[in-house]
Amino acid sequence: MADPYSDLGAQDTALQERIATAMEVRCLEPAQIAIRKAYMENLRLPKGARALELGSGTGHVTRDLLELAGAATAHGIEPSPVMVARAQKSFGDDDRLSFDIGDAKNTGFESETFDLVLMHTLLCHVPGPEDVVQEAFRLLKPGGVLAICDGDYSTATAQIADFDPLDQLIKFMINQNVTNLWIMRQISGILVDAGFQLGARKGHGYVAEGEATYFLTVIERGAERMVEEGLLFSETAEALKSEAKRRVSAKMFFGFMSYVSQIANKPKIV
Ligand SMILES: C[S@@+](CC[C@H](N)C(=O)[O-])C[C@H]1O[C@@H](n2cnc3c(N)ncnc32)[C@H](O)[C@@H]1O
Incomplete structure (x- = not known):
């Protein structure tokens, strides 16, 4: 199965709901909030700044554009109707925030509309991230800020010893759910080719904390996907899910992944 996030609006509603729940869980974890804070603060936006999140999911990160980055308004676009409905349900009362179904490669907004694109x-x-970067360049005002953060997916692990079977589930899920594992190692060149000036690049280590809620969703979805693909019998999948939960309750669970953020500017004179 290809990365379902690359065409989420076309997946069945149950899968979209499941992924939306996992994204909400991830958004709310303190360690994930700390990562967003670390790269969104100090973006030095102008007063009254208009911000846009491309691929806005459940809307929590779009709201960060107000709370952490200091934008005056923020809009999110996202192809999955389930995600857009969740964002509107959670944040529809805030008239500084709005969400629509749309494609990051072809947003339909006028050129030079936004001060910040995230x-x-x-x-x-x-597939074809260059097209999204070019659309962001078109949408930004001269001097506008582009903020990108993504996983450095080859670093994802739940391994606590040699030959740990839980780690295979993590590797499998990354392989199934990510189109380009290396995007943050390639992004600087893509940005320069599109005309951006590079700003700060930072690494962010994410260590699952407490109940490891988000990592457990990855393990559960991975075990079930292995059954669907005929790699495991369902009893084995259930045993691996139990192993992960037992590790959490015995304080033996370890989950880690690096994220990388890159800030860039559209030159003031293009
Ligand atoms: C991993 S989720 C992240 C959602 C949100 N940014 C967050 O961090 O919670 C990736 C999102 O990108 C969306 N997406 C994928 N391809 C897209 C495209 N071409 N245009 C806009 N969004 C897209 C998916 O539907 C999905 O909701």
Whole structure:
């Protein structure tokens, strides 16, 4: 099965709901909030700044554009109707926030509309990320800011010892759910080719904490996908899910992945 996030609006509703729940869980984890804070603060936006999130999912990161980056308004576009409905349900009361179904490669907005464009864990799912970067360049005002953050997916692990079977589930899920594992190692060149000036690049280590809620969703979805693909019998999948939960309750669970953020500017004179 190809990366379902790359065409989420076309997946069945149950899968979209399941992924939306996992994204909400991830958005709310303190360690994930800390990563977003680390690269969104100090973006130095002008007063009254208009921001856009491409691939806005459940809308939590779009709201960060107000709370952490200091934008005056923020809009999210996202192809999955389930995601857009969740974002509208969670944040529809805030008239500074709006969400629509749309495609990051072809947003339909006028050129030079936004002061800030954000892509948070979007580009790893998009075949042809150059097209999204070019659309962001078109949408930004001269001097506008592009903020990109994505996983450095080859670093994802749940391994606590040699030959740990749980780690195979993580590797399998990354292989199944990510289109380009290497996007944050390639992004600088893509940005320069599109005309951007590079700003700060930072690494962010994510270690699953407490109940490891998000990592457990990855393990559960991975075990079930292995059954669907005929790699495991369902009893074995259930045993691996139990192993992960037992590790959490015995304080033996370890989950880790690096994220990388890159800030860039559209030159003031293009
Ligand atoms: C991993 S989720 C991240 C959602 C949100 N940014 C967050 O961090 O919670 C990736 C999102 O990108 C969306 N996406 C994938 N391809 C897209 C495209 N071409 N245009 C806009 N969004 C896209 C998916 O539907 C999905 O909701």
